[in-house]
Amino acid sequence: MLRKELDALTPELYIELRRKVEFEDYSIEDVTQALEKTLFSVVIYDDDVPVGIGRIVGDDRIVFFIKDVVVDPSYQNKSIGTAIMKALMEYIEGKACNNAYVGLMSTPNKEGFYKKFGFIERPTEKYGHGMVKFVNRNIDNS
Ligand SMILES: CC(C)(COP(=O)(O)OP(=O)(O)OC[C@H]1O[C@@H](n2cnc3c(N)ncnc32)[C@H](O)[C@@H]1OP(=O)(O)O)[C@@H](O)C(=O)NCCC(=O)NCCS
Numbered sequence: 794m795l796r797k798e799l800d801a802l803t804p805e806l807y808i809e810l811r812r813k814v815e816f817e818d819y820s821i822e823d824v825t826q827a828l829e830k831t832l833f834s835v836v837i838y839d840d841d842v843p844v845g846i847g848r849i850v851g852d853d854r855i856v857f858f859i860k861d862v863v864v865d866p867s868y869q870n871k872s873i874g875t876a877i878m879k880a881l882m883e884y885i886e887g888k889a890c891n892n893a894y895v896g897l898m899s900t901p902n903k904e905g906f907y908k909k910f911g912f913i914e915r916p917t918e919k920y921g922h923g924m925v926k927f928v929n930r931n932i933d934n935s
Contacts (some may be wrong), residue, residue: 794840795837796838797836797837797876798838799833799834799835802846802848804824810865814863814864814865816863828848831848832850832884832888833849833881834846834848835847835881837873837876837877843865844865844873846861846863847860847861848881849884849885853888855889857885857889857894857896858895859878859897862877864877874906878907
């Protein structure tokens with residue numbers, strides 16, 4: 794039986810689910826600090842097995858960023874990702890002001906999944922490319 798828990802994402806679950814889809818690892822200390830600043834999260838369980846997660850960061854009014862939407866590969870294409878996105882978007886609907894900005898960065902070939910929730914692909918005539926920078930603390934500057 795699938796069930797949804799709101800605001801129940803723990804560092805252990807975060808690390809476990811991200812590992813299942815081979816996303817980069819972060820230390821438990823970094824994840825613990827990061828989750829303290831998370832606005833809202835969702836965890837989907839199959840009985841007691843965690844099978845999906847998602848979370849939102851931002852200022853809770855003007856800017857929201859959807860992050861770490863992950864479904865265990867053996868549970869994908871069973872509408873769990875959709876359930877996660879619906880819960881995240883419902884939270885945002887309840888908090889966002891008019892013209893609030895809701896961002897996310899799709900992994901390759903998942904754009905179609907997010908389009909179903911009203912997200913548009915950049916660039917457009919009006920909007921430039923989405924951009925990102927990763928902080929590399931392992932560079933030897935000596
Ligand atoms: C992206 C992800 C969360 C989707 O979760 P999921 O549980 O497999 O998705 P769902 O089963 O809810 O899919 C919902 C619908 O989107 C469709 N869909 C899924 N991926 C799609 C894609 N790349 N393009 C278009 N449609 C897609 C499905 O066919 C399904 O359509 P339907 O409802 O009409 O049958 C999941 O594939 C995942 O965890 N991938 C690895 C991690 C990842 O890339 N996360 C995204 C981070 S930005």
